[in-house]
Amino acid sequence: MNVETPDTEPLEFTGVARGDNGPREAVATVLRDADAYAELLEGEPPTDPPIDWATEVVTAVALGARPSGTVVRIEEIRFYHLGIRGGTVDVMYREVPGNGDDDRVTYPYHAVRSSSFGHAFFHPIGVDDVPSALFRDWRGPIRTDNDGVGTYLPREDAPLSRSVAGFSVEEDGAFTAVHDGPADGPVSVPGRWQATADGLSVALDDGRAFRLDLVSVDEQELRARVGEEPSSC
Structure with a gap:
């Protein structure tokens, strides 16, 4: 669970793609051009307005194989504007397990767009993060x-x-x-x-x-x- 400090602030983001037929391997990454975006999702999903790759990035989290009904959601991106980590972000995401009643295997993912930043550190959120x-x-x-x-x-x-x-x-x-x-x-x-x-x-x-x-x-x-x-x- 993230704790706000004077050196950080939330970075606004907007969802661009989400579903259960994403990458077959688990990945958490920052995409910085259209080719990388298209390669990850096997064809760039429509975005309105188009992504300005000169000033924006796409942050994506894919879980790999999961039971049907499982979803993943990027909850927060926190930007460090001061200190040794200035320009980097923490990305918090949460997996919600599915019930798997229909025995399907799915590949949940979530991708969001935001203004550009440096390196990203990814953190899963779960009950262990609650005091x-x-x-x-x-x-x-x-x-x-x-x-x-x-x-x-x-x-x-x-x-x-x-x-x-x-x-x-x-x-x-x-x-x-x-x-x-x-x-x-x-x-x-x-x-x-x-x-x-x-x-x-x-x-x-x-x-x-x-x-x-x-x-x-x-x-x-x-x-x-x-x-x-x-x-x-």
Whole structure:
């Protein structure tokens, strides 16, 4: 899981190609001209507007053979603009396993375009990237800063309050949102979480989805920002 520093900033990117019939061998690479792009994907996919190879690159991740339903998604590209790594990027991507019910073998891949940069370091995101201190029942936000960062406390340690709002995060992927009910009792909505570059992507059973971007967490306090779940190509 990436931690933002003063030397880095997110690099904007746009999806250009995604599917389950990509390269037969696993690869994570940066493509810097049309020939390399066409060779990797066996024919350049249409892009609108066309890629300006003088100022842009295509970053691609292919997983190789996987069960049907498996997808890969580039979650974030973080650009280093200062320090010894100035001009390079970290690329965070996530594999979502398929169920393989139809016994097909697929070759999932994801390619995105962005402004040009130097060397890229690729990092898979998974449950092992989530701090273990996050797996507990949190109440809050107890307070929210001007930048939208909320502070949450373990439910058993939170001060007495009329509000019971908060959430719990389980290591097996379960997520439960807790809201204040119309009476005095809580309303719980179950869901699931997946790891992202900066925290969790949460999908609740009632159809709502959001991101929980972590600022800091330990056994005494969680600081996080709740945001909308972005769409992606």
